[in-house]
Amino acid sequence: MVSFTTTRVALVDLKEEIDLIRKEYPKLKPDSAFVLWFLRAYLADYEEDALSALTGATGDKTIDAILIDYKLKQVNVVQGKFRQYEDSNEKRSDVLAFANLSNYPWKEKRFLEAFYSKLDPLVQQKFKELVKLVHDERFVMRLYYVTTGKCSEIISNEAKEIARNAEGHAEVFIFDSKDVLMIFKDYIEGLAPAVPELLLPIASEGSIQNEGVVHRHDPEKRIESWVFTMAAKDVGEMFGKAGIRLFARNIRGYLEDTEINKAMFQTINNEPENFWYYNNGITVVCDDAEMERHEGRDVLRVKKPQVINGLQTTRTLYKASPTKGSVLVKVIKIPRDAGDDVEYDNLINSMVRATNWQNYIYPSDLVSNDHIQVFIERSLRKLGYQYIRKRQTKSEAKRHFGGARFFQIKKPELAQAVAACQLDPVIVRKGKEGLFEDPNYKKIFSSHSMKYYLSRYWLMCQVRYVAKGKPERAYAKWLVLNFAWGLLAQYIESDQGELKFRKICERWTTNKVLYPLHRALDLIFKASLKFFRLERGKGEEAKDISTFFQRAKLDQKFREFWTSSKNPYRNRVEALIEKFQKILEKTEVPE
16 A cells, blocks of 8 residues: 655745746746646636636736636636735735726726726737626626735625625635645645536435435534435536536546446436435535525535545436436535645545445555646646546546647556666566555656656657567566666666657657667567576476566576677677667757
C-alpha cells in the first residue's frame, strides 16, 4: 500500500505558480496572471477558455475577466487583486464598486452607453454580451472578487446584499487569502476547475412512500450528512451540468462498457422501478450544503461537490437519459479550515477508498490523485502530451482534453519506462501494478523533471519498435531497455540532448538519426538472446525464455557478459552509439 503525504501550501507557493504563468505569457501583469490562474483553478474547463476570458485591460472598471458558460447559463465576472502580503486589507469602495456591477444589466440605456464609452473596446464588447445574456436570456450573473489580501466580513456581507437586491439572479463571491490558498491546494491536487455548486432535487416518487431526508450531524467533527432519493434523470444531469470536473476526487475515469455498466444500462431501461434496489447509490462530498425550496421543489444546495463513489452510475444514467427510476444519494458536508489539511485529506482519501469497491480497485488506481501524478499531468500538457493518470477509455481521455491533439502517455507505461531504466528489470517483468506499491512507487516517481520521464519514455518506445513482431524479444525488452539506458543516458537526458531526442521521436520522420539507434538496439537484443542461450542451463534444468528473464539481478550478469569475449556485438554497438551521438549533436531542433 502506498502512503501519502499531505500537500501544504502557502502564499509563496502561489507566487511561484504566478511566476510560471508569467514566463509562459510574458505580456501578462501579475494581477492578470493571477486572474488567469483563478479561472484555470475554479471556473474554466480549458486553458483556451480562460485566456479568452481575460479583458486585457487590468483595472478597467474593475473587470479583469468575463467568462460565459453557455451550458450552465451563467456569466462569471472576475476581479483579481494579487497582493504581496496576506494582511493587506481590501478597500470597502473597491469591493462595493465591483458588487454594483450586478445591477448594470437592468440599468437604463443612457446609463449603459455612458458606462460603455469609458471602457476598453474588448471589455465593452464582452460586457454588452453579458448584459444581453443576463437581461434577455436570464443567465445567472456571478461576480468573483478574488484577493490574496484580507476582506472583512462586514464588507463581504455588504457586497452580497447589493447582489441580492439586483432585479435578476446575481451573486457575489468574495475570496480572500484563506479561500485562495484552499483553491490553490485543490488546484495542485488536481481538483481544478471546481464545481462551484449544484442543486440536488429530492425525489417525489408518486405512490412510493418517502419519509423525507435522513439528516445526521456530528458536532465534534462538524460533519453533516444527508441521505435521500434522487430521480435517476437528475443524477445523470449532474454530469450534464458539471462535466468531468465533478469526478476529480474519483480514482478512476469512466470505464464505459464494462459488464457492470452494461447491466446498469439494461436495468434503467428495462426495469427502472428496480434500479433503486439493485444499485449501491452515489456518495457526494462537499464543502457546504443547505436544504431549501427551489421552483416548488425541495433541493439540497451543495457547494464544491465531488462524486467520490458513483461515477459509473452517474455517467451511465446521463447516457441513458431515463424518464423513470431513482437512486439512493448520500451527501457528506466536510467543513474545511486552514491548517486542518492532514485530518481533511486523510478522511477524504479513506472515504474514496472505502466506497469504491464495486469495480475492482488496482494499486495504480489508488495513486491516481497523488500530487506528483497531478503535477506530471499538468506539466506534460504544456509540452503537448496527455498524461492519462486515471484508468479510463481512450475516447473518454480525448473528450477530457477537449479534442486537442496530444501524444497520449498512460501512467503504467511511464512507470514501466522509468522502472526499467532505474531499477532491476525483473521488477517490471513481475507486472505493472507492483510499480505502484511501496517502495517502488516512490523510487519511480521521485522527480519533478519532465526530461527525466520523457527521455526514458521515448527510449522505451524505440526498444518496443525494434522488438515488434519478434516474440522472443518481448521477454528480453526490459533488460535491453535497462542496458541501453546505461549506454545512452548521457546523450539523451541532458537539456539539449533530451529536447532533440524527444522532438525527433515525436515526428518519427528523421530516419537518418534513428537508424543507428535502431541498429544498435537490434544488436543488443541479439546479445541478450545469446546471453539467454548460454546461461539458461541444459537438459531438465534448462530455463524457459519466459522464466529466464524473470530472474533477479540479471542486469548485472548481462553487463558481465557484455564485456566478455563471448559477446560478439560490443564493438559494433559502441560504434553505432557513437554515430548516433554525433548525428544527434548536429541535428537542429525542429520548430
